[in-house]
Amino acid sequence: MTILVIAEHTNAALAAATLNTVAAAQKIGGDIHVLVAGANAGAAADAAAKIAGVAKVLLADNAAYANQLPENVAPLVAELGKNYSHILAAATSNGKNILPRVAAALDVDQISEIISVESADTFKRPIYAGNAIATVQSSAAIKVITVRSTGFDAAAAEGGSASVEAVSGPADAGKSAFVGEELAKSDRPELTAAKIVVSGGRGMGNGDNFKHLYALADKLGAAVGASRAAVDAGFVPNDMQVGQTGKIVAPQLYIAVGISGAIQHLAGMKDSKVIVAINKDEEAPIFQVADYGLVADLFEAVPELEKSV
Ligand SMILES: Cc1cc2nc3c(=O)[nH]c(=O)nc-3n(C[C@H](O)[C@H](O)[C@H](O)COP(=O)(O)OP(=O)(O)OC[C@H]3O[C@@H](n4cnc5c(N)ncnc54)[C@H](O)[C@@H]3O)c2cc1C
DSSP states (O other), X not given: OEEEEEOOBOSSSBOHHHHHHHHHHHHHOSEEEEEEEESSOHHHHHHHHTSTTOOEXXXXXXXXXXXXXXXXXXXHHHHHHTTOSXXXXXXXXXXXXXXXXXXXXXTOOEEEEEOEEEETTEXXXXXXXXXXXXXXXXXXXXXXXXXXGGGSOOOOSSSOOOEEEEOOOOOOOSSOOOOOOOOOOOSSOOTTTOSEEEEEOGGGOSSTTHHHHHHHHHHHTOEEEEOHHHHXXXXXXXXXXXXXXXXXXXXXEEEEESOOOOXXXXXXXXXXXXXXXXXXXXXXXXXXXXXXXXXXXXXXXHHHHHHHO
């Protein structure tokens, strides 16, 4: 049994989600190979080779893979993947873009967003926005799986010494071209990797009021998130959205400010280790999942909290 893990990376560095995906592969058992498809991606491949438990790194270095266009990467993965028992990728935008195409090309069903491995063919995954957990057994010859990063503790980034082997395959499919990207720049930690997340909801009133959360977050070394209502109202950009249709986070500490606790929001944060809620409505459903609840006006509570940190 050999498992192919598709690395999530920026060519220069590996993304943290790759380590969680390798951890899921370790639970399945067998040899683990990591595919780094990119351009000038030697540094990412070297980093993948150092992950504990990785037996081999396949480096597909081609300008066509530079920006991870799924139209180009998926045929490569499908071609290489024929020799593997499992193909795993993180359930990130990239992974969710690439793997369904791979599954279709290999004519197998995809198993999405697993949160645990029961055996080599049986996995657990959330359904109904996380309100139920399904145990799924697959009889597919090649199991194509996306991995929810928060379900698996990261594999050690150091300690391995895998060989790096150059591979090639279908390159530019000619179906799409990379035009450009606008990346949000922030000194704060990335939302899905942060140990502490402070999130604001509609109760923040407007985008300017998020300054209270930024001040608190900066003192705590936290990332700032938001509910969909806050995003839809234009308070903050949508890459800050936490929830069913946003990002899934499971930090050590999640502070929900002016957020009612709709199930779609809870789906994105209820696995956080400690949940703190600040809401002026004592009936707000967020208090049902909160470990610590403060019934208070956020415009008094948050500045006070910030001063005391
Ligand atoms: C298909 C679908 C997908 C969705 N996906 C998501 C998702 O990914 N993420 C998500 O968040 N939502 C999602 N939603 C929307 C979700 O149903 C809720 O509408 C949304 O989460 C509500 O956001 P909120 O809690 O900020 O706003 P509200 O529900 O309006 O709550 C605001 C809260 O702020 C409190 N408040 C107001 N003023 C103050 C104050 N001064 N001090 C303290 N507290 C105050 C209020 O008491 C209230 O509890 C989705 C909905 C659908 C249908």
